[in-house]
Amino acid sequence: MTYLAELKQSGDFLTITRNNEFTLEPVNFTLDNGTLVEVHDTGVIQFTPAGETTKDIVLSSAVHGNETAPIEICDELIQHIITGKLALAQRVLFIFGNPKSINIGKRFVDENLNRLFNGAHNQETDNPEKVRAQKLEGYVRAFFEQDDGERYRCHYDLHTAIRGSKNEKFAVYPFLHGKPWKKSQLQFLLSCGVNTVLMMRSAATTFSYFSSYQFGADAFTIELGQVKPFGENNMASFAKTKETLKALISQEEVEYKEFNANDFEPFTVYRTINRTQAEFSFPFPDSAENFTGFAKGELLATDGDKQYFAEVEGEAIIFPNANVALGQRALLTVIPLEVDENFI
Ligand SMILES: O=C(O)CCC(=O)N[C@@H](CCC(=O)O)C(=O)O
Numbered sequence: 282m283t284y285l286a287e288l289k290q291s292g293d294f295l296t297i298t299r300n301n302e303f304t305l306e307p308v309n310f311t312l313d314n315g316t317l318v319e320v321h322d323t324g325v326i327q328f329t330p331a332g333e334t335t336k337d338i339v340l341s342s343a344v345h346g347n348e349t350a351p352i353e354i355c356d357e358l359i360q361h362i363i364t365g366k367l368a369l370a371q372r373v374l375f376i377f378g379n380p381k382s383i384n385i386g387k388r389f390v391d392e393n394l395n396r397l398f399n400g401a402h403n404q405e406t407d408n409p410e411k412v413r414a415q416k417l418e419g420y421v422r423a424f425f426e427q428d429d430g431e432r433y434r435c436h437y438d439l440h441t442a443i444r445g446s447k448n449e450k451f452a453v454y455p456f457l458h459g460k461p462w463k464k465s466q467l468q469f470l471l472s473c474g475v476n477t478v479l480m481m482r483s484a485a486t487t488f489s490y491f492s493s494y495q496f497g498a499d500a501f502t503i504e505l506g507q508v509k510p511f512g513e514n515n516m517a518s519f520a521k522t523k524e525t526l527k528a529l530i531s532q533e534e535v536e537y538k539e540f541n542a543n544d545f546e547p548f549t550v551y552r553t554i555n556r557t558q559a560e561f562s563f564p565f566p567d568s569a570e571n572f573t574g575f576a577k578g579e580l581l582a583t584d585g586d587k588q589y590f591a592e593v594e595g596e597a598i599i600f601p602n603a604n605v606a607l608g609q610r611a612l613l614t615v616i617p618l619e620v621d622e623n624f625i
């Protein structure tokens with residue numbers, strides 16, 4: 282096996298993944314501490330500790346290839362596990378989503394991978410991202426469904442945002458179809474340094490929605506800062522996230538700070554604006570940050586002949602991107618939300 286010795290010795294699964302953009306022959310081996318290591322494919326590596334475990338944890342990064350900080354965090358965790366510096370207490374599946382897009386330093390190659398989950402890859406024309414989305418769904422399904430016992434499931438899909446953000450770190454809570462939001466998840470996020478959460482109000486084709494909807498996992502897209510090339514991330518800003526993830530995978534249970542609603546800034550999505558026309562623009566500059574609020578009546582976006590104006594005072598912009606493919610989300614707007622009985 283060509284890469285096995287290298288993987289055992291260095292733990293550098295990221296480099297092996299980057300050297301094999303589309304496929305990698307599966308291998309498995311056991312660490313000295315008894316943890317089973319299974320490489321399912323390029324970018325997909327699973328760890329199963331020898332002892333009893335209660336949680337199935339998916340940590341994904343590089344669903345967008347240029348979002349490097351999450352890749353560096355997961356790379357370090359994987360290396361520490363394989364080289365024996367970090368002993369696991371839980372089953373973990375790490376995924377580097379789109380290896381070729383890492384290599385070209387772009388969000389995606391042909392198509393945004395994070396719009397292709399939950400079956401959205403099933404369209405007539407194929408491209409590598411559709412193929413990858415289908416495979417990743419299969420690996421996640423197999424991981425969560427390997428054991429039919431009562432096990433805890435979570436999936437944290439780690440990203441960084443294109444723009445700066447007034448609230449630097451924030452999480453997207455996928456639509457739960459009426460189920461309550463969990464305070465315990467907010468406590469976990471706060472420990473990661475994330476105090477801002479956006480509640481989605483409709484089904485999506487994102488990776489985190491897939492795991493939430495299909496497997497009942499506590500799943501989030503987590504935005505950890507702004508996109509930067511490798512080597513330019515201020516890793517100090519990710520220390521809390523890294524420590525919290527380490528604790529999550531290496532401890533039987535993790536104690537978080539007691540829940541206090543005042544620690545959080547929850548928002549609910551007010552609306553989604555899709556780009557439907559080639560002529561699509563925003564009136565604000567690229568430097569306008571996520572969470573910038575607009576006065577009622579101010580222009581938010583122009584899609585061909587249609588203009589969108591802020592409908593409520595303080596309607597705030599998230600993920601504005603005029604370059605998305607036609608039919609895709611070009612802007613989310615959000616408004617503040619109270620922590621009430623919909624949180625348990
Ligand atoms: O900064 C941006 O414009 C995009 C950052 C990003 O990749 N965000 C995710 C959010 C996924 C979700 O809605 O859960 C995405 O757009 O895929």
Ligand SMILES: [Zn+2]
Binds near residue numbers: 344345348441
């Ligand atoms: Zn992203």
